[in-house]
Amino acid sequence: MNEQPSENVTDELLNRSHRLGADPRNTNYAGGNTSAKGTGRDPVTAAPERLMWVKGSGGDLGTLSESGLAVLRLERMRALTEVYPGVEREDEMVAALDHCLYGKGGAAPSIDTAMHGLVEAEHVDHLHPDAGIALATASDGPKLTEECFGDKVVWVPWRRPGFQLGLDIAEVRNRHPRAVGVILGGHGITAWGETSEECERNSLWIIRTAEEFLAERGDPEPFGPPVPANEALPETERHARAAALAPVIRGLVSTDNTQVGHYDDRREVLDFLAREKHPRLADLGTSCPDHFLRTKVRPLVLDLPPTAPLEDVIERLRQLHTSYRQRYSEYYHRHADTDSPAMRGADPAIVLVPGVGMFSFGKDKQTARVAGEFYVNAINVMHGAEAVSRYQPIEESEKFRIEYWALEEAKLARMPAPKPLAGRVALVTGGGSGIGRATARRLNAEGACVVLADRDTESAEELATELGGPDKAVAVGVDVTDESEVGELFAVAARSFGGVDLVVNNAGMSISKPLLETTVADWDLQHDVMARGSFLVSREAARGMTAAGQGGDIVYIASKNSVFAGQNNVAYGATKADQAHQVRLLAAELGEHGIRVNGVNPDGVVRGSGIFAGGWGAQRAAHYGVKETELGEFYAQRTLLKREVLPEHVAAAVFALVGGDLNNTTGMHVPVDSGVPAAFLR
Structure with missing residues (x-):
């Protein structure tokens, strides 16, 4: 049991979070969460009390601050297992977590809180590394996990984040004492340790071991042979074509809501789009919930070569956009029920143009940029999965359950109202x-x-x-x-x-x-x-x-x-x-x-004016016979309102x-x- 003062526990947790979050190989932006358990004092009785500090909803590990932590009374939180109504009603447990909070302030508990609290370990990390998700989305993921890690890492089948997943991982921890973590099917990894150093070491060992396994065992060209017609344009031509297409694409994807765009032509993107398998893989969509919540269920992919006439490309994009919206509407109505939130918009968040690059979109520039970064994560995941197996993301129905989750809708509803010029x-x-x-x-x-x-x-x-x-x-x-x-x-x-x-x-x-x-x-x-x-x-x-x-x-x-x-x-x-x-x-x-x-x-x-400072002020002051420093007041006095x-x-x-x-x-x-x-x- 951790008897450190709470200040030491939080310092250790924040430092570990910053180190893990600083390296994109470990987790994506704003993805994953970390926790630490320790002993605090009951503010009424002064008796010692077990507490858990865990990254709250939202925020980013790399920049996490103490205000971004949720603090819970550990035994009270674990007592929720006695009133857990079952997986069909597990969403009710999120509100129940509020009754387990310790003190005022701090962040709201996230959906992953149970994962941290129910596992019998002082420190827990839940991360979304590309290499880990590659194994998690491989069609034979359980077999590859055993080959890669032996009995030190255990496969957990896909389950939507929540209370039941926390129970599943806790059971794995109890049944496999040698295990240091798990691969979560379709999702990511979770690791633990009795000290912060041990937990971080186990997290990094899982990630680096997976990276080495994929590199040593993998096909060097998992996306298939290059397609000469889709070869990347030279940089100058590529950027000119991107500039010509960006306003058109932004206009299309702003059909439902005004969007801001981001353009990315990094090597990984261009190589993926130049390969034979990219249409099939892109159509399968992303898998990790953090990915597809930002990239939508799948991207829009242009099926013309980069050398096609610009007017033909624009016309084809318009056709594909119409088809995309129809397909997205069908996806929504195929899975929605009477309790589902209304469809939020049928436009793509990611548009892929072979030979040119990726255009990503969101309500603001950061959201657009992060969506693109998440799709690069998805490309890396597909690369790893295809290198050793076959990429197999979670079922479309499960993606819908996440995208139109009542808890996700509530999270969106809590966001502040947009400013008047948001998206412009x-x-x-x-x-x-x-x-x-x-x-x-x-x-x-x-x-x-x-x-x-x-x-x-x-x-x-x-x-x-x-x-x-x-x-x-x-x-x-x-x-x-x-x-x-x-x-x-x-x-x-x-x-x-x-x-x-x-x-x-x-x-x-x-x-x-x-x-x-x-x-x-x-x-x-x-x-x-x-x-x-x-x-x-x-x-x-x-x-x-x-x-x-x-x-x-x-x-x-x-x-x-x-x-x-x-x-x-x-x-x-x-x-x-x-x-x-x-x-x-x-x-x-x-x-x-x-x-x-x-x-x-x-x-x-006059004040702050580049024109007046550049000589115009001196000329006008001389013309009016006043000091240049008094010119603003002179102008004010000749007006009706007498205001500068x-x-x-x-x-x-x-x-x-x-x-x-x-x-x-x-x-x-x-x-x-x-x-x-x-x-x-x-």
Whole structure:
């Protein structure tokens, strides 16, 4: 019995969890759980009491913290065996675990809690290593398990996670005293030990022994011979094809719910798709519950070679998507009963394109990326199983029982409501400073993924890191006057998030001179950056949005000067008027595609402005005869409201236009100038 103080037990458990979770060979992201038993004190009587600390529902082993642990009174939890109503009603035991909790706080107990509590061992690990699942999904898994481990690891037939599985494993532990763990059919591994070190050692021994067994015994080409027609395209061509397909595929898989995408062309994916067996294996679907809950029951697989004409590929994807949705609906209705939750959506989460790679999708970028990582785990599992046997995942009916499990539905219901821009991808030009920076922050805070486009790549990258890194924001250095760079900007956005459906044309600069001092070079530069630049960005955005077929938003950051005729400002004012009319022209043209085009007309945004800091502020201050440091206040005093306009005010107007309350508004300009009568729109 572990008599260590509870602090030592939790420290050991967290350290072991971090080490195991840091290596993807041991378990997938957010997969598996660990536990430790020890002695605490009853808070009322101060008498010693046996406790169990176990990773709770959700979370990831590699980053597990103490708040992610559930703490239970061990003997009380084990007493549930006396009231267990049987496997047909085992789901009732999850709620019963709440009555076994020790103290306040901590995580909710997971479905695997019984596995840890009922096994007579001080420490237990439940993991999802690819090598272990390969044996667990082999058609002759029991025989291979014995060959691989002898009597030290015991085969447990597939059973849905829950109380009964905990009883099954506890019985194995009691009947096989030499065993250090089990292979769970179709699922993963569980190991145990009397110390944390012993438990970790046993877990790693099972995983590494399975890896060596598969490597030594396995067929070196378990996916069959290469199919020359499906050979991976060269990287440049592959990425160009991926960028062209991503918005189309994202539009298809967003039929039921808006999705964010992730593109992956790692070697394992491309090799799998280039092999003869990939259609059959992909159609069998994944097996481990952690896998198919994220990847869905099976992927959509394109059956054309990568060299096929793009228009043929797109048409075939549309056909396959229709078939996929029909097949998924049939799968649901084949297994659903009157108590089943409603069908959540019939679109695929994984789309496989031979020669190009894998497109994965989810409610946000992290979910999409993790879904792809899980499918890579599934490829590794299929590789191992086919190398020594034949891949045989759990039955489709069992997959349905997991996917539409009442407990899984309850878990989804507990998730917070999505933010207004969840699932949307925004691209902000001039996103590294001033209005663009504030707008990117606001859109990100409201749930959008953000592509930050700026000539100042360093500032854009700094902001992308601040916003959360690649799962939240990416930075792209771009000159918006360059057609090819703008094309590549949208290609990066497509490969990063699946496309763009919200564009903010903000990139700008300003030249303030009297007419007679304005050179042709001044005029051309001013118009190139803002009139030409916003045209190029909008044109590329419209291509992607129409391809996706899901509509979208384009917002121009124009200016009060688009309608107000000021002195010494001909180049800037004229190009802002150009942008303002682009709003009206594009709203009229793109409305039939569900694309809304609107504008924001700010004035006097001094603080944080890259334009004002770049010399425009000094010029305007000299023109008005005030200090440059007082320019913002000067602008404020000439307005009706006498309030300075900040970048955040402009960002708020952008969000008002795209946040959902103005979905029937297009072709409009919103003044954000604190009230300038001469700029009132007529």
